[in-house]
Amino acid sequence: MRDVADIWSYLAEGPLLWLTLTLVAYSLAETIAQAAGRHPLANTVLISVILLGLMLWATATPYATYFEGAQFVHFLLGPATVSLAIPLYAQGARLRRAVLPVLAGVGVGSLVAVTSALAIARALGVDMPTLAALAPKSTTAPVAIGIAQSLGGSPTLAAVLVILTGITGALIATPLLNAMGLRDWRARGLAVGTAAHGIGTARAFQVHPTAGAFAGIGMGLNAILTALLAPAVLHLFQ
Amino acid sequence: MIRALALILLCQLAGETVARGLSLPVPGPVLGMVLLLGLMTAFETLAQQVKPVGEGILAHLSLLFVPAGVGVVGHLGTLGPQALGLGVAILVSTALAIAAGALAFTLVARWTGGVGEDA
Numbered sequence: 001m002r003d004v005a006d007i008w009s010y011l012a013e014g015p016l017l018w019l020t021l022t023l024v025a026y027s028l029a030e031t032i033a034q035a036a037g038r039h040p041l042a043n044t045v046l047i048s049v050i051l052l053g054l055m056l057w058a059t060a061t062p063y064a065t066y067f068e069g070a071q072f073v074h075f076l077l078g079p080a081t082v083s084l085a086i087p088l089y090a091q092g093a094r095l096r097r098a099v100l101p102v103l104a105g106v107g108v109g110s111l112v113a114v115t116s117a118l119a120i121a122r123a124l125g126v127d128m129p130t131l132a133a134l135a136p137k138s139t140t141a142p143v144a145i146g147i148a149q150s151l152g153g154s155p156t157l158a159a160v161l162v163i164l165t166g167i168t169g170a171l172i173a174t175p176l177l178n179a180m181g182l183r184d185w186r187a188r189g190l191a192v193g194t195a196a197h198g199i200g201t202a203r204a205f206q207v208h209p210t211a212g213a214f215a216g217i218g219m220g221l222n223a224i225l226t227a228l229l230a231p232a233v234l235h236l237f238q
Numbered sequence: 239m240i241r242a243l244a245l246i247l248l249c250q251l252a253g254e255t256v257a258r259g260l261s262l263p264v265p266g267p268v269l270g271m272v273l274l275l276g277l278m279t280a281f282e283t284l285a286q287q288v289k290p291v292g293e294g295i296l297a298h299l300s301l302l303f304v305p306a307g308v309g310v311v312g313h314l315g316t317l318g319p320q321a322l323g324l325g326v327a328i329l330v331s332t333a334l335a336i337a338a339g340a341l342a343f344t345l346v347a348r349w350t351g352g353v354g355e356d357a
Contacts, residue, residue: 026301044300049307056308063312070305076295077302079243081267082250083292085274089285101347109339117331124323134324138335141306142265156313161324163310166303168332176333182340184347191339195332202299212296218339220268227263 012061018069025051038206040174045199046167077198081140084201084220087213094210095217098186102214105187106221109194113138114226114233122237131237133157135230137165140197143223147230162197169196170203185210193218242291245284249274 011017029047036042056066067074088095095102117138118131126134132153136144141162148158173192182188185208192200193215201219205212252273254266262269278285317324 022304023301026298026304045303045307048301048304049311052304052308053311056311063309066308067305070308073302074305077306078250078267078270079246080295080299080302081265082246082253082270082274083288083295085249085271085278086285086289086292086296088271088275089278092279097351098343098347100350101343104346105339105343108342109335112338113331113335116334117327120330121320121323121327124326126320126323126327130320130324134327137328138332140265140268143263143268146263146265157316159306160310160313160317161328163303163307164325165328165332167307168328169336172329172333173336176336177340180337180340182344184340184344187340187343187347190343191336194339195335198299199303202303205296205299216271220271223268224264 012059012065015069015072018061018066019072020069021055022048022052022070022073025055040171043167043170043203044206045170045202049167081198084216087209087216091210091213094186095213101186102190102217102221105190106194106218106225109191109218110138110222110225110229111233113195113222114230118233118237128238129153130157132234134161135234136226137161138195138197139223139226140219143227147227151231151234163199166196166199169200173200173203174207186214189214190218194222197222239291242288245277245288246270246274246292246295249277 025048026044028051029044032047033042033044052066056063114135117134121131121134129152132151133148135151136147136158139147139162141159144158144162145155149155169192173188173196177188189204189208189211192204192211197219201212201215204215249270250267253268253270256262257264257266257269274288278288
């Protein structure tokens, strides 16, 4: 029989190990979320990230090694974004009846997201290059990285802030909207997709198909709007 | 199934090409989504073919964010002394944006055409 360390170093080289562990961690997170009665704080993304983060730390595995396996999952983000056309198509009639409310919801949500984040961060002493990375935090990661770079912010920091925003939105949306007494799934989904991009949209799909479809619309429109808004708003804080 | 997957990837490919070619601020997959929506509206049978595969991918949308999320863990240290300010800004502004966006939708929906849909 071979040494365990030998087998480990062989497996740690290829993509199989970390791809498998990503799926296992997510399945475990699903089980935990179900056991917690789908409580909003038992978020599947957050639980999986904590589990895998602990595993990487315990085995001293660099992220690049992990990503070699996880890239197959990560790649599907693109096709998934394209597939958002399917719920949009299914909801076409409801969407056409709600064009004005959709535009109002995305417009207000997008403006509040950028302006309030910059105002609060500046009041708490965050410097200008960091504000540039923070401004697009509510948009989907590839857009946020592009916007942050054009404003002079760090792309890595922008990606980190995007993910943190998404997880925050997915965690707080349900209790917040319940407390406000808003029960229209269209309004709820749209607002979450606008403020918390794909991670918020994923959460919305877990709650209700209509919320998911409208979250996808919010995410798509906000990506375009933030590209136009963020430079102007950031300019006000200079 | 392979046909549907090929169509989804073709839409993404076309979206990436246009976004890069015209240096648009919109990501390629978002343009691909618009393209697929147009194709499904034009060809009813296409919609039926793509539906099961696309819904299969979307059913596990949360899983797809896990690799990027794990990447964040290693970078939390880089937030440095500004971590508190950034954390508060993200928490409060995300809550404000969700509340304001949902309220704006609801109010305009009331003004422009009857009652909100609860379903």
